[in-house]
Amino acid sequence: MRYGLTILPEFRWRDAEPRWRRAEELGFDHAWTFDHLAWRTLADGPWFGTVPTLTAAAIATQRIKLGTFVASPNFRHPVSFVRELLSLDDISRGRFVLGFGAGGIGVDATVLGNDVLPPGKRVARLGEFLELLDQLLTDDHVNYDGAFYQAVDARTLPGCVEEPRLPFVVAASGPRSMRLVAKYGQGWVTTGPRDGETNEDWWNGVKHQSDQLTDVLAEAGRDPATIDRYLALDSSGTLALSSVDHFENAVGRAEELGFTDVIVHEPRTTEPFKGDEKVLEQLTLRR
Numbered sequence: 001m002r003y004g005l006t007i008l009p010e011f012r013w014r015d016a017e018p019r020w021r022r023a024e025e026l027g028f029d030h031a032w033t034f035d036h037l038a039w040r041t042l043a044d045g046p047w048f049g050t051v052p053t054l055t056a057a058a059i060a061t062q063r064i065k066l067g068t069f070v071a072s073p074n075f076r077h078p079v080s081f082v083r084e085l086l087s088l089d090d091i092s093r094g095r096f097v098l099g100f101g102a103g104g105i106g107v108d109a110t111v112l113g114n115d116v117l118p119p120g121k122r123v124a125r126l127g128e129f130l131e132l133l134d135q136l137l138t139d140d141h142v143n144y145d146g147a148f149y150q151a152v153d154a155r156t157l158p159g160c161v162e163e164p165r166l167p168f169v170v171a172a173s174g175p176r177s178m179r180l181v182a183k184y185g186q187g188w189v190t191t192g193p194r195d196g197e198t199n200e201d202w203w204n205g206v207k208h209q210s211d212q213l214t215d216v217l218a219e220a221g222r223d224p225a226t227i228d229r230y231l232a233l234d235s236s237g238t239l240a241l242s243s244v245d246h247f248e249n250a251v252g253r254a255e256e257l258g259f260t261d262v263i264v265h266e267p268r269t270t271e272p273f274k275g276d277e278k279v280l281e282q283l284t285l286r287r
Contacts, residue, residue, distance in 0.1 A: 001255050002029035004230070004263035005280075006069050008273075009033045009048040013056055016048075019266065020057040024064040026284040030097065031057065032069035032263060038107040041272065051084045058092035065095045069232075069263065070171045070189065072103030073122075073129045075112055079154050082136040085166065086158070094161035099189055101171030102126040123176045124148070130168065130184045137165035169230060178213050182220035187228035188213055189263070191235035202236045203253060210257050230261040234273060240264040241279045 005023045007016070023031040035050040054066050066088075071081075088096040102122040103109060109116045117125065128146040135142050136156045144151040160166050169187035172178045181188045193205030210229065217224045231254045233240035233247075240247050241264055254262050267275030 001251060001259075002261040003251075004028060004030040004032055004067075004261060006032045006034070006263055006265045008039075008042070008266070008268070009050060009053045010042065010046050011048075012046075013048075013053075016053065017056065017060050020060050023266075024061045026280070028064060030065035030067060030261070030263075031061075032067045032099065033057075035068040035071040035099075036106075036108050037075060037111055040106065043107055051088065054088055054096070055091055058088065058095065063095075065097050066092055067097035067169065068099045070099035070101040070169075072101050072108065073125050073148070074103040074108040074114075076129075078129055078132040078136055078149055079151050082133060082154075082156055085133075085137070086156070086160065089160050089162065089166045090158075094166070097167050097169055097187070099169045099171065100126075100130065101189075102177060120176075123180075126177065127180055130170070130180055134165070134168075134184055169228070172213070173209060175212060175216055178216040179220065181213065181227065182217050182222045185227060187230055187261075189230035189232065191232045199236050199238060206231065206254075207257055210259070214258075228261055229259045230263055231257075231259045232263050234265050239267070239273060239275045241267050241275045241283075244279055244282050247279070247283060 005028045007019050007023065020031060033050055033053055038047055050068060057066055085098060105116045125148045128148045132144045132146065132149050132151060135144065136154060137160055140156050142151050142154040142156060167186035168184050169189050170181045170185040171189050172181050173190060190206065190209055192202050192209065196202045196205055214224050217227060233250045233254065238246065240250050251262055265273040267273060267277050267280060
């Protein structure tokens with residue numbers, strides 16, 4: 001099992017840098033930050049850019065992988081985004097992982113004056129984004145004419161440090177988006193179902209999603225062993241770092257379901273993700 005820590009981009013860098021360094025020092029395998037222009041109940045508070053934050057984190061660390069949890073097409077275009085990704089990949093010396101999803105219906109979806117797309121169109125848009133981005137990261141002089149995106153002789157040199165390109169970890173909760181995992185992903189990430197009433201309902205839903213992915217991969221002729229599986233533990237309704245025992249129990253259940261990686265949030269002093277930082281420190285001592 002590999003462990004990831006999500007650090008929200010809400011701190012000035014003088015306060016954020018020690019947090020990223022600590023994630024590496026504590027032994028986490030990967031560290032993530034949200035990719036939003038504003039987010040839910042924190043929309044009126046301080047918030048910094050994802051790409052600059054991860055770039056600074058890449059310079060401040062040496063080993064830990066760094067990623068977006070997760071980027072979306074709501075306010076991005078593949079042609080401009082690819083330049084940022086190539087820079088992150090280069091500065092981190094191949095440690096960058098692109099977490100990507102279809103995009104939600106919150107502030108990011110409306111702040112630019114766009115209409116909120118229904119779920120089916122969001123998945124279709126995600127498919128185009130990944131298709132074009134895959135081309136941009138593996139080829140040069142790219143032309144593309146889709147329903148959502150176009151590219152005209154897009155230049156993409158020098159290419160990725162990690163060959164053939166940096167890894168995609170695709171967020172998916174149903175068969176349509178899981179087919180995109182099978183086609184483009186090196187990993188799958190899920191927050192589990194949203195319709196359960198209890199913690200046990202959530203775990204049952206996670207199992208169902210994992211089984212679905214296995215079926216989709218088989219249909220696509222993709223070896224399930226080639227896909228890393230990431231589970232966002234805090235989405236169960238109970239903060240994973242509420243105690244060491246709770247964390248270890250959750251990790252054990254995730255491992256039983258075939259997950260290779262788990263992701264938790266750095267404890268905050270207020271909601272969301274309110275928790276005790278002492279638990280975070282204790283994890284390293286017991287792992």
